[in-house]
Amino acid sequence: MRLRSQIRTFVLNGIWLIILLIGLPWLAWRFVSKGKNRRGWSQKLFGLVPASAKPVGSKRIWLHAVSVGEVHLLNTLVGSLLQHHGDVELFISTTTETGYDRAVALFGDRHEVFFFPFDFSWAIRNVIRRIDPDLLVLAELELWPNLIHISADLELPVVVANGRLSENSHRNYRRFEFFTRPMFQKLNRVAAQDRISADRFVELGCDPNRVIVTGNLKYDAIETDRNNAKTSACRCLARDFGIADDDRILIAGSTQIEDESAAVNAWEMLRSEFGDLKLVIVPRHPDRFAEIESLLEKKGLVANRRSQHGSVSVDSDILVVDVIGELSGWWGLADVAFVGGSMGSRGGQNMIEPAAYGIPVCFGPNTANFQSTVDGLLAHNAAKVVEDTVQLTDFVARALGDRVESESMGKRAQEFVQQHRGAAARTVEILGRFLQSKSRKDLEHAA
Known part of the structure; x- marks a missing residue:
């Protein structure tokens, strides 16, 4: 048994060394070009x-x-x-x-x-x-x-x-x-x-x-009170970027490029009907701002950038939160929540946080990584699957236009979360x- 263990360890070490050597050029590129992977090598x-x-x-x-x-x-x-x-x-x-x-x-x-x-x-x-x-x-x-x-x-x-x-x-x-x-x-x-x-x-x-x-520990981790400290801090930030307390906010959180494209298109189509609607995008990876900026530029749009708070501000109804660790606070400001990672191949992202705030929640069709949560929310009629931009636009319009139904859906979502703590x-x-x-x-x- 000991000999078998030694052989296994020797083989595994060899495999990892080969993989590390093959990956060195990529690690060196990230080290030099992006400043990543520089710490903790010992x-x-x-x-x-x-x-x-x-x-x-x-x-x-x-x-x-x-x-x-x-x-x-x-x-x-x-x-x-x-x-x-x-x-x-x-x-x-x-x-x-x-x-x-x-x-x-x-x-x-x-x-x-x-x-x-x-x-x-x-x-x-x-x-x-x-x-x-x-x-x-x-x-x-x-x-x-x-x-x-x-x-x-x-x-x-x-x-x-x-x-x-x-x-x-x-x-x-x-x-x-x-x-x-x-x-x-x-x-x-x-x-x-x-x-x-x-x-x-x-x-x-x-x-x-x-x-x-x-x-799921995520049910225990989430906040249900919109007046929590993180959301209050985000509310102050929103004001600094021109988002008033009585403005309505569509938040697209934990997004990839496919989600951002759908959210921006939906927001554009709703601007004439809902003039006070602001769009807040919180990408899954904050260092993707350049990609989001390129998407907006093609449509003649510009966005404020959370990381430049206090230094640069433009006249825009779009805010990109390109920092880590704030999404849970921003969800508390949303009138409608669109959970990203669900229009592409990511497999979805955490939809429990916005549901806990009692917000009308929607997400795309690709949510395999959160299937149990999705099934539970849908069974309680506490969320909606949107297949494309058209359905996303329709969901946001209904959520903003029918306050009674929005509050009812949000209440069902909160009840679902409470049951799973x-x-x-x-x-x-x-x-x-x-x-x-x-x-x-x-x-x-x-x-």
Whole structure:
């Protein structure tokens, strides 16, 4: 068994080295041209995260989130976790630079934040040796073979929190089942978002007794009060960009180019009927402003840019929010919400946030990554699928023109969200059992 483990590790390290060498030109291009991927290389390549002596009797958890969205999920989980286990030490890793910056902003004053190591055996072992965690928690799904196998070898339990498997991810894992099944078999617990994902985890190799449906942490993370601090701050920003408190606002959030094109076209067609209608675009990737600007220029339009607040302002009814971490606040200002990532091939984005505010919500037809949420909202008549620009225009016009129906749809959406809260408490209960476990045998009965 030990020989097999050594051969597996050797082969995996070789594969990752080849991939890294092939990708070096691309990494160098991003490094030079965009200033990205410049930080954390000692942590990524060698696992040289800050080391600290572990107090006798203390418990430590390594929490991993890929990027900004998963970091926000951890924020919800961490708050609930510390309420019940205030003395636990937390170490938080992220993969992307935007995720790292957000994690530092949220947790850096109290918890250690570092870049997630590449899946080289020496890097993984260094991280585990330096922080000595009692539990590894992966947000949604981030499985790397060396990470999972080494954790199992060292008897470090691995829990997937808010576990989600889209149809595409499930299909891809099945395609390489001979390679991925051993990883799924070694997961100690999966706290799945819904029954669909839970069944997919089992199909991929997880022990059915280790997979539990806890619900979606995103329902616990969201704000329902439009007078919250973030929305109030966004309201002040909106005024500075010429958006009055009584103006009506269409917000297109987490957008790709296909969504932006549909939103701009719909807004143009509605301007004559609704003269006070403003358009706020919050792209999924803020560094895409040039692409959005080009789209607008072709139509003879200009937009204000959130990142230039205080320095540049033009006379425009369009605002592009090209900064990270503000979308949840801006949703609270919307009269109508169009959730992006749904007109192209992205597979949708989080539609729970605008629904929680009681806003009429719509999204395009491609929402496979959020199918359970979409099915629930549609079943409650709390959202609308728009197939194209024409349907989007019609939905916005109806939402603005029929206040009674808009309020009714928004109320149904809020009720749907309230019914699905509680995932954080259920997840923390599972983690708590692992923290109380004394031995490997105990782990088998921790849930």
